[in-house]
Amino acid sequence: MARIFTLPVMRGLVLLIAMIVWVNVYAATVHSQTLNSPVYIKNLAEDLAVVDPITEVATHISGTPYALGLISDQTFSFAIDLADVTKPGRYSAKIQNNAIPEGVKLISWEPDEIVFDVDFITTKIVPVVIETDGWVADSYSVKDVEVFPNQVTVHGASAALELVSDVKARVSIDGRSQRFTAPVTYKAETAEGTVNHSVWITPESGEISVEIDKGASFRNLGLKAAFAGELPGGFWIQEVIFEPQVMMVSGTQRKLDQLSYLFTTPINLNGKTKSFKTQVAANLPNGVKVVGENLVLVNVIVQSSEGTRQISIIPAYINVTEGFGVTNINPSSIKVMVAGNPEILKGLSRSQVKLNLDLQGALSGANFVDISKGMFEVSEGLSVVSFEPNRVEVILSRLQ
Structure with missing residues (x-):
């Protein structure tokens, strides 16, 4: 009787059985995953609005690979x-979870509670x-762009509306070579x-009309x-x-859209101890031309740094939400350039320069706070020239 199970066949069977066992073990193993799930506000009075609503929470879940494969950010809310x-x-207020899909365990979500401001809707x-x-296509340029309606009504808490000066309507013109109209959605x-x-x-949307024709594009750029x-x-x-402060240039739409400003030709600083004037030109990329004469008068204001001194300080905090405290700030100190009488600056101490970091409206978790000169207090005869950074990350947590 011939041997059916030769050595290679036996090896193949063992390998197949091992793979089947591994697949079944893997399928039964519990894995974890983190999602960014949406948050909704409900049952708020019609004449009220949240000033800065939270829109997502970090959701930590676990389940089998099959169950997790059916989950997306929108599955949980x-x-x-x-x-x-x-x-x-x-x-x-506490953030409450809605229905949990079968086969998935909700471990936790962050944050689970928030502090927020409510105001009347305006x-x-x-x-x-x-x-x-x-x-647009090469050798073509945008001649005119119009949107209808060109004004909209924005609704929200009065404090939120103070930060809104316009809304955006975005349209793609890539590769276009003739006039077209397109629907657009407005976004603040x-x-x-x-x-x-x-x-x-x-209204939430409108229509944009874009006029495109042959010819070079033009743009005013700073220096x-x-x-x-x-x-x-x-x-x-x-x-x-600079005189002039801006220069009109021409070129293809693609070239000009890649420019935020124009560099000058190099200005020599060697040996300069006083303010001086000189003439330079705009350093133009290939394919870009100046409309008119490429000549710029430059006035360079030079100052002595003997009347300034840099000091590092740790901020103090004002307008912290009741029941919360600062647990971390990044960076931990602020570098401040202080100007004043050289004799006063010789004995400068941290007690003479104070930063009152305003945390009005800061919520639980990470908050990015902009620093302004108005937040500094300095002794008489001193002034703040500059500081860095101009924004810090402050972590707030509920006090135990």
Whole structure:
């Protein structure tokens, strides 16, 4: 009788059985995953709005690979029930989870409680700012762009509306070579360029008309100084003044959209101890031309640094939300350039320069706070020239 199970066949069977066992073990293993799940506000009075609503929470879940494969950020949702909020003010509330899918365990979510401000709803009429994406075909340029309606009404808490000066309408012109119209959705944005969820817009959408024709594009660009050499020790450049301040240039739409400003040809700083004037030109990229004469008069203001001193200070905090405390700040100290009488600066101490970091409206968790000169207190005869950084990350946590 012939041997059916030869050595290679036996090896193959063992390998197949091992793979089947591994697949079954893996399928039964519990894994963890983190999602960014949406948060909704419910039962808030119709005449009230949250000033800066939270829109997502970090959701930590676990389950089998199969169950987790069916999950997305939108599978879980959370709600903040504000039925008890009847007037403007500062409140705290728990974030509540909705239904949990079968086969998945909800471990935790962050944050699970927030502090927020509520105000009466107001409205504001603002202009629509058109932004284009991409570039038209070579040898073509955008002649005119219009949007209808070009004004919209923005709704939200009064404090939130103070930060909204316009809304954006974005349209793609990539590769276009003739006139076209397209529907657009209006969006209010934060200073960081993200969607502003504190407000809503009516109407929500409109129509953009873009006029495109043959010919070069034109654009006004500001100037930035390029330097060669260095000032002697103890001297620094306070300001550079250009005449003209902007220059009109021509080129393809693609070339011009890649430019934020024009550098000058190098300005020599070697041996300069006083303010001086000189003539330079704009340093033009290939394919870009100046409309008119390429000549710039530059006034370089040079100052002695003997009347300044840098000091590092640790901020103090004001307007901290009741019941919360600062648990961390990044960076931990601020570098401040102070100007004044050299005799006073010789004995400068940290007690003479104070930063009162305003945490008005800061919520639980990470908050990015902008620093302004108005937050500093200095002794008589001193002034703050500059500071860095101009923004810090402050972590707030509930006090135990």
